[in-house]
Amino acid sequence: MQKQEKQVQDGVIPEEILQRWETRGISRRDFMKFCSVMTATLALPITMMGKIAEAIEGDNRPPVIWMEFLGCTGDTEAFLRANQPTAIDIILDYLSIDYHETIMAAAGHQAEAAKRQTMEKYKGKYLVIVEGSIPTAEGGIHCTIGGNSALNIAREVCGSALATIAVGSCASFGGIPAAAPNPTGAISVTKAVPGATVMNLPGCPLNATNLTASIVHFLTFGKLPATDSLGRPKFAYGKRIHDNCERRAHFDAGQYAEGFGDAGHRQGWCLYKLGCKGPETFHNCPTVRYNEGTSWPVQAGHGCIGCSEPQFWDTMTPFYKRLPNVPGFGVEATADKIGLGIAAATAVAFGAHGVASALRKDDDMESDLLKED
Amino acid sequence: MLQLRYVWEWPVRLTHWFNVISLIVLSVTGIYIGDPMLSVPQTDSFVMGWMRVVHFGFAYLFAVSVVVRLLWMFFGNSHARWKAFVPWASKEGWRNIIGTFSWYTFLRKKPPYVVGHNALAAMAYSLVFILFAVQIVSGFALYGQYDPNGLWASVTAPVLNLFSNQGLRLTHHMIMWLVIGFAIHHVYSAWLMDIKEKNGTLSSIFSGYKFIDPKDL
Numbered sequence: 333m334q335k336q337e338k339q340v341q342d343g344v345i346p347e348e349i350l351q352r353w354e355t356r357g358i359s360r361r362d363f364m365k366f367c368s369v370m371t372a373t374l375a376l377p378i379t380m381m382g383k384i385a386e387a388i389e390g391d392n393r394p395p396v397i398w399m400e401f402l403g404c405t406g407d408t409e410a411f412l413r414a415n416q417p418t419a420i421d422i423i424l425d426y427l428s429i430d431y432h433e434t435i436m437a438a439a440g441h442q443a444e445a446a447k448r449q450t451m452e453k454y455k456g457k458y459l460v461i462v463e464g465s466i467p468t469a470e471g472g473i474h475c476t477i478g479g480n481s482a483l484n485i486a487r488e489v490c491g492s493a494l495a496t497i498a499v500g501s502c503a504s505f506g507g508i509p510a511a512a513p514n515p516t517g518a519i520s521v522t523k524a525v526p527g528a529t530v531m532n533l534p535g536c537p538l539n540a541t542n543l544t545a546s547i548v549h550f551l552t553f554g555k556l557p558a559t560d561s562l563g564r565p566k567f568a569y570g571k572r573i574h575d576n577c578e579r580r581a582h583f584d585a586g587q588y589a590e591g592f593g594d595a596g597h598r599q600g601w602c603l604y605k606l607g608c609k610g611p612e613t614f615h616n617c618p619t620v621r622y623n624e625g626t627s628w629p630v631q632a633g634h635g636c637i638g639c640s641e642p643q644f645w646d647t648m649t650p651f652y653k654r655l656p657n658v659p660g661f662g663v664e665a666t667a668d669k670i671g672l673g674i675a676a677a678t679a680v681a682f683g684a685h686g687v688a689s690a691l692r693k694d695d696d697m698e699s700d701l702l703k704e705d
Numbered sequence: 706m707l708q709l710r711y712v713w714e715w716p717v718r719l720t721h722w723f724n725v726i727s728l729i730v731l732s733v734t735g736i737y738i739g740d741p742m743l744s745v746p747q748t749d750s751f752v753m754g755w756m757r758v759v760h761f762g763f764a765y766l767f768a769v770s771v772v773v774r775l776l777w778m779f780f781g782n783s784h785a786r787w788k789a790f791v792p793w794a795s796k797e798g799w800r801n802i803i804g805t806f807s808w809y810t811f812l813r814k815k816p817p818y819v820v821g822h823n824a825l826a827a828m829a830y831s832l833v834f835i836l837f838a839v840q841i842v843s844g845f846a847l848y849g850q851y852d853p854n855g856l857w858a859s860v861t862a863p864v865l866n867l868f869s870n871q872g873l874r875l876t877h878h879m880i881m882w883l884v885i886g887f888a889i890h891h892v893y894s895a896w897l898m899d900i901k902e903k904n905g906t907l908s909s910i911f912s913g914y915k916f917i918d919p920k921d922l
């Protein structure tokens with residue numbers, strides 16, 4: 333036992349733990365990989381690896397309720413088919429997901445009863461994961477489950493939870509359902525349940541690695557990771573995409589793809605002029621990437637669309653242009669065209685004034701004085 | 706008899722010229738940063754890098770210059786004071802506003818006689834100072850994003866959350882064009898006044914001196 337503690341201190345995963353996972357069908361290699369990916373994603377020192385391995389072994393299984401509202405189930409998809417299926421095996425094996433509309437076997441009253449049971453039995457101790465935003469217009473009738481509105485359900489379930497994790501841009505900031513004109517009055521979880529402890533994991537979809545890492549952090553330290561002013565964990569949203577992008581050298585050099593498939597694009601030049609929103613988006617996509625760390629949009633040749641930023645559908649469009657269109661000036665009126673127009677109009681107006689003033693006689697101020705002198 | 710009088714004190718002239726230089730440099734580099742029109746062949750060049758370094762450097766110079774000028778509004782002579790920039794606050798100011806406006810629109814023969822700024826110019830400058838302030842705040846908010854834990858990011862976070870990143874970017878572009886429009890008007894009007902008032906308006910921003918009829922002091 334003492335030997336194990338010493339090993340954990342040094343960041344080594346104790347042999348016994350590895351063996352136990354092996355008997356559950358997860359090879360030691362996969363388990364070690366999982367622990368090191370989690371340590372790296374959370375930006376923890378590698379000596380924490382042993383601690384993490386120990387934590388996801390403990391017997392403090394937190395019950396989880398996963399709720400889906402105005403969303404597309406994209407976050408569930410991202411999580412279930414996540415990178416490294418084994419990682420998900422580990423987490424699913426470890427967490428007790430008591431309610432999840434997409435994957436639970438129970439249905440109808442049975443499912444509702446299971447949820448209620450968890451809420452009562454583990455009051456103030458369970459975790460909630462929310463996917464999708466919450467409609468408020470017309471009494472919240474745009475999303476009801478089991479005859480109850482999403483707003484009521486969210487207030488009830490998140491209100492007595494230990495903590496809530498909002499996954500995806502819809503749950504975090506309202507996302508696409510809340511885009512103008514927002515017919516259903518959709519709002520984020522933070523707005524719907526003001527008093528609750530909510531951590532946001534925006535993204536469309538979220539990066540499953542970040543959700544797994546947040547849960548691992550919770551298991552290891554007993555609390556959710558530190559967040560920024562928008563409630564996002566700093567380990568995942570603490571740096572701008574643009575500042576970690578592999579095309580950044582081309583940006584600084586002044587090399588830009590002008591169109592999809594042109595010479596610059598084929599050489600991997602910066603996608604800034606194709607409307608890349610990397611300079612305005614905070615996310616760890618360039619370092620963690622998607623699909624088993626295979627790729628991410630900019631690597632694949634498409635500019636970032638800023639999907640994890642608040643109101644991205646309203647503020648980041650048009651996706652293929654640097655700047656939003658100027659409101660009130662019709663389609664395609666760019667700020668710079670209008671601005672140039674303003675400058676030109678000023679020059680013309682004052683030019684004309686100048687001609688008129690030159691032809692004007694006797695309005696000189698000091699002419700009489702000068703004559704006297 | 707006309708006499709030479711010291712009107713624009715040195716902080717007024719110095720900040721004026723710092724503003725001119727920074728606005729030119731900031732506009733040129735800013736237009737490139739917003740829409741990099743030249744693509745360079747070598748990967749080891751640093752064109753955008755330099756544009757940004759220069760833009761940020763001059764942004765600091767401009768911000769300091771504007772702040773100094775604003776402070777001088779409380780220490781300078783009567784032509785530099787804040788009161789000169791709110792002509793609408795006094796009866797006499799209103800008379801000057803209407804007078805200058807009528808002269809500009811050819812409804813009046815001679816411009817009202819003023820030693821410092823004419824009323825319309827003073828109003829334009831008040832507006833321009835507001836534009837400058839918005840430009841400085843939006844600029845540093847966008848700049849601060851390189852380090853979300855840094856000083857600028859923490860100071861400007863409310864602005865970003867309120868107006869959104871792209872909203873600030875759009876504003877920053879539009880104000881640049883408004884300021885360019887103002888600059889065109891400003892040079893024209895100074896030239897016009899120099900001709901019509903015959904009191905050395907153009908050279909006064911270099912020397913500080915204007916020809917004044919002592920009766921008007």
Ligand code: SF4
Nearest residue numbers: 577580602603608610
């Ligand atoms: S591709 Fe996008 S994120 Fe990458 S350097 Fe260019 S603008 Fe920045």
